[in-house]
Amino acid sequence: MAARLLAELTGKEPQGVTSLAPADEGWEVEVEVVEDHRVPSSADILSLYEIQIDQEGNLLSWRRTRRYPRGRGDEAQ
Structure with missing residues (x-):
């Protein structure tokens, strides 16, 4: 659901959900996408x-938190 919403908003191709956690009002989902x-x-x-x-x-909010070259996502920020 969250990956599809993000694709509709940004036009970017989701690679997958990287985390899912309960939040006060619902869920916090982290989605990795191909930016370029x-x-x-x-x-x-x-x-x-x-x-x-x-x-x-229902979407409450969204924001980009990181941008990085493929294969370097787990390196320290």
Whole structure:
């Protein structure tokens, strides 16, 4: 649900949900997306978006929290 909402809002291709946690008003979801396709794909730029949805799946808020080259997502910020 959150990945689909983000794709509709940004036009970016979701790669997957990286975290899901309960929040005061519903759920906090982190979604990784391809921000910029490059050739070869190992040079793609990815981003993490934090999305807040309520219990019914309605969007409360969203924001980009990180941007990084593919394969470097777990390195210290």
